[in-house]
Amino acid sequence: MIELAVIFLAGxxxxxxxVVVGSGTLVTFPVLLLFGYPPIVANISNNIGLVAGGITGSWGYRREIAANKRLLLKLLPLSAAGGIAxxxxLLVLPPEAFRAIVPILxxxxxxxxxxxxAVQRRAAAKAGGPLPPAGESAPVRLVLLAGILVLGVYGGYFGAAQGILIVGLMSVxxxxxxQRITAVKNVLTTVVNGVAAVTFMLVAWESIDWRVTAAIAAGATLGGLSGAKVGRRLSPNVLRVTILVIGTIALVRILFFD
Structure with missing residues (x-):
């Protein structure tokens, strides 16, 4: 019971x-390893459990999501395909294959x-006025689409700091x-985790610990709702600083404590 309570709190x-930043896997995954769960079981069970938090977090950002429906419709298929891949x-490569490059990412x-x-200000100044929010040039669209696909693959495989990478890519x-980027990020990461979860249930049912999954899902459901309430109230500067601080903590943790 104590173990499940800790896993619930981690979830x-x-x-x-x-919901606010990303990198939640860097909280739950090490906790599961600490309790002795095999890496594959921990990764898969954690992935499935965190889907619930993504759903509630996305619901909390529904207003911002509604404002970006067109962009989401372009990106969702790429995230889904990447998540499946x-x-x-994950089922054929060692867990260390992607974890080795996580700090760099x-x-x-x-x-x-x-x-x-600074990049956005320079782009607007170069254009001599405001630019379309999602960038209309072919090279920009290509970079965005290719980046979302690659990050979908990464998210389906390991996923640590996937949200930070999506926010960074779309911000540039x-x-x-x-705030709108955060809303899009929440939907994309939830889709990646969701299709990966379905894939795991179809081809790796024996690697799922449903007690762990349920504990993480219960905690993440409440955490997603809380994260949306907090995140939507943060100013752009405070939200950016929050991303940088939590991301730096995650980086230090991986480099020195894994």
Whole structure:
């Protein structure tokens, strides 16, 4: 009971972090390893459990999501395809294959989040006025679409800091507000986790610990609701600083405590 209570609390915190920033897997996954669960079982059970937090978090951002329906319709199929591919890769490649590059990916994501305001201002100044929020040039669309597909694969495979990477990518290549990007990020990561979860249930049922999944799901459901309430009230600057701080903590944790 104590073990399940700790996993529940980890799920709550992960669900809350995922909605506001991302990287909630870096909370729950180590907790499961600490209790002795095999990496594959921990990864798959954690992935399925966190879907619930993504759903409630996305519901909390429904107003911002409604404002970006067209963009989401373009990106969702890519996230879904990437999530399936990543889930299948997890079953044939060692867990360390992607974990080795996680610190590099987090650094890239944090840098993109940090420089995004300057990049957006420069793009607007170069155009001599306001630009379309989602960027209409073919190269920008290609970078965005390809990036979302690749991050979908990564999310289906391991997923740590997937949200930070999506926010960083969209902050640099679009002119959407940070709150709208966060809303889109929540939907995309939930879709990736969701299709990966279905894939796992179809081809790796024996690797799912349903007690763990239920504990994480219960915590993440409440965490997602709380995260949406908190995140939507943060100003763009505070939200950006929050992303950078939590991302840096996640990076330090991976580099020195894994």
């Amino acid at each position: 709550f915190w992960a669900g809350m972090i995922n 990543g889930a299948l890769l 987090i650094v890239i994501g944090l840098v993109m989040v940090a420089v995004a305001p 290549v679009t002119l959407e507000s940070l």
